[in-house]
Amino acid sequence: MHVIVTGGAGFIGSNVAAEFLRDGHDVTVFDSLTRPGVERNLEWLESRASTAKLRFVHGDVRDADLVRSVVGARGVDLVFHFAAQTAVTTSLVAPRDDLEVNLLGTHNVLEAVRLSRELTPPMLFYTSTNKVYGSMAHRQATEGPTRYRFADPDVESHGIDEREPLDFHSPYGCSKGAADQYVHDYARIYGLRTVVFRMSCIYGPRQFGTEDQGWVAHFMLTAAAGRPLTIYGNGKQVRDLLFVEDLVRAFRLAARHIDKTAGNVYNVGGGPANSVSIWHELRPRLERFAAGAIAAQIQGWRPGDQPVYVSDTRKAYRDFGWKPRVGLDEGLRRLWGWVLELTDGRAQLAISRQPNPLELTMPQADIAFAGPSA
Ligand SMILES: NC(=O)c1ccc[n+]([C@@H]2O[C@H](COP(=O)([O-])OP(=O)(O)OC[C@H]3O[C@@H](n4cnc5c(N)ncnc54)[C@H](O)[C@@H]3O)[C@@H](O)[C@H]2O)c1
Numbered sequence: 409m410h411v412i413v414t415g416g417a418g419f420i421g422s423n424v425a426a427e428f429l430r431d432g433h434d435v436t437v438f439d440s441l442t443r444p445g446v447e448r449n450l451e452w453l454e455s456r457a458s459t460a461k462l463r464f465v466h467g468d469v470r471d472a473d474l475v476r477s478v479v480g481a482r483g484v485d486l487v488f489h490f491a492a493q494t495a496v497t498t499s500l501v502a503p504r505d506d507l508e509v510n511l512l513g514t515h516n517v518l519e520a521v522r523l524s525r526e527l528t529p530p531m532l533f534y535t536s537t538n539k540v541y542g543s544m545a546h547r548q549a550t551e552g553p554t555r556y557r558f559a560d561p562d563v564e565s566h567g568i569d570e571r572e573p574l575d576f577h578s579p580y581g582c583s584k585g586a587a588d589q590y591v592h593d594y595a596r597i598y599g600l601r602t603v604v605f606r607m608s609c610i611y612g613p614r615q616f617g618t619e620d621q622g623w624v625a626h627f628m629l630t631a632a633a634g635r636p637l638t639i640y641g642n643g644k645q646v647r648d649l650l651f652v653e654d655l656v657r658a659f660r661l662a663a664r665h666i667d668k669t670a671g672n673v674y675n676v677g678g679g680p681a682n683s684v685s686i687w688h689e690l691r692p693r694l695e696r697f698a699a700g701a702i703a704a705q706i707q708g709w710r711p712g713d714q715p716v717y718v719s720d721t722r723k724a725y726r727d728f729g730w731k732p733r734v735g736l737d738e739g740l741r742r743l744w745g746w747v748l749e750l751t752d753g754r755a756q757l758a759i760s761r762q763p764n765p766l767e768l769t770m771p772q773a774d775i776a777f778a779g780p781s782a
Contacts, residue, residue: 410434410483412530414469414517415490417441419615419622420535422449423652424488424659429457436463438478439491445616452614469513472520479520484530486663489517489591492584495620496539499580510583511590518594521602531601531666533659536588538608538677538717541568542575549715555646555685556715567648567680567720570606570673577712588673595671603662603669605655608677608719611739612652613746623686624649624740628747631694636703643687643706646716648678651739654732658724665728672727677719682736693737697744 411428415421416437425435435457441447453462467474469491479487492510493499499506514534521529547568548559558564576585588604595602609624617625619638630637658676662669684690687704695702724730734742 409485410436412436412438412479412484412487413490414438414475414479414488415492416488417446417450417453417464418443418490419446419449419612419625420610420652420655421488421490422446422453422614423612424490424656425453425462426456427656427660429453429461432461434461434463436465436478438465438467438469438475440468441466443494443616448616449614469516470508472516475513475516476520476523479517479530480524482525484524484526487517487521487530487532488659489514489532489534492535493580494622495618496578496580497620499578499583503579506579507583510580511587514587515590518590518600518602521600522594522598529600531603531663531670532591533662534588534591534602534604536591536604536606536673537581537584538568538606538675538719539578539581540574540576540585540588540606541572541717542577542581543712543714544568544572544575544717547716551644551715554688555644557646558716558718563720565680566722567677567718568675569720570675570723592671592673601666601670603666603671604673605658605662605676606673606719607650607655608675608717609647609649610652610655611649612743615652615743624690625743625747627690627694628697628740628744629750631698631702632747632751636705638707639687639704640707641709641713643691644685644715645713646683646685646718648680648683648718649736649739650676650678650682650719650732651734651742654678654734657733658728658730661728661730662724668727672723674724674727675719675721676724677721678732678736679721680718682732682739683716683718684736693740697740 413421413425416425417439428435493506521532549556576582591602591604594600611624615622615625
């Protein structure tokens with residue numbers, strides 16, 4: 409099988425690429441290497457694969473001709489489209505770039521699939537986000553000692569399903585949401601085999617998290633470096649976390665059951681069993697790894713922050729028999745292991761915190777920001 413992974417040097421992309429390489433498939437990684445740190449993921453992939461199996465295309469998804477020549481080529485079976493501008497914060501500062509990469513870039517990939525030189529165009533998987541559901545202001549939440557809960561007992565037990573109304577917030581929410589709808593519609597209109605995953609927080613090794621995106625890895629990298637964290641809100645906001653290995657398994661199962669999954673949208677996340685409040689419940693776990701107290705400064709709420717988001721993954725289970733396997737504590741332990749490896753066991757990190765562009769340009773109160781960025 410020949411697999412194309414746009415954004416294949418990124419966190420999710422490199423984990424997906426590694427899995428397909430391990431099983432002997434041909435993998436093309438298409439990446440602009442825009443995200444700081446991801447060149448290390450590429451080196452890691454190159455160190456594990458023969459040059460005959462792994463091809464790297466240093467390119468930008470905004471380049472329609474290049475995308476067409478790679479994705480639309482003969483012999484491509486499966487396309488994972490991960491390349492994206494991934495931070496809500498950056499999208500507020502540079503909304504046009506965000507739109508061009510996330511929406512036009514996705515449209516370039518879609519068109520390349522539609523106009524593929526193969527008689528049967530490749531399958532296409534697109535990674536959307538829970539942010540397409542917006543702030544879900546209509547969902548009441550109750551505040552407990554360590555976390556928020558959904559007031560609706562059914563939603564509290566199972567999470568948010570795919571029938572939740574779409575309500576795009578922020579340029580990132582709009583560009584990802586519009587692309588989500590394009591990918592979904594190309595299955596209806598052109599009969600393409602496309603699948604949309606609306607994902608909450610994915611975490612695991614190879615995630616160069618920053619304050620702007622990839623917050624679980626960012627917390628660990630910051631704690632390992634002995635720097636203080638910044639927590640927005642009261643720290644009781646709840647998110648469901650999914651370990652990246654479980655996500656890779658979901659992609660593979662959904663591809664194997666493409667007759668059922670094509671044209672569908674799935675909420676994919678850790679679900680209620682792997683939900684945690686971002687500070688009150690995560691902090692003791694992190695402090696066990698760090699073997700000491702982690703300093704944090706508490707800042708005001710970010711407008712639009714969802715007090716609680718948890719994915720209902722039962723549709724994925726019904727359609728392709730998937731549910732998460734890696735529990736929160738095991739996943740966190742494995743991520744911590746990678747952080748230590750990255751830092752050579754020392755508490756000093758080579759990657760520095762990316763300056764938050766908002767701090768430079770916008771007053772906090774003007775920011776429409778929906779929680780820890782997925
Ligand atoms: N990580 C999460 O928790 C999460 C949650 C929901 C959705 N997603 C989506 O999953 C996808 C992958 O996320 P990730 O966490 O691996 O992010 P990542 O930043 O680690 O990976 C994205 C990759 O895309 C590359 N890239 C950026 N702009 C590009 C361009 N114009 N052309 C080509 N390559 C480009 C980057 O260099 C990077 O390697 C993204 O589409 C993201 O929106 C991620």
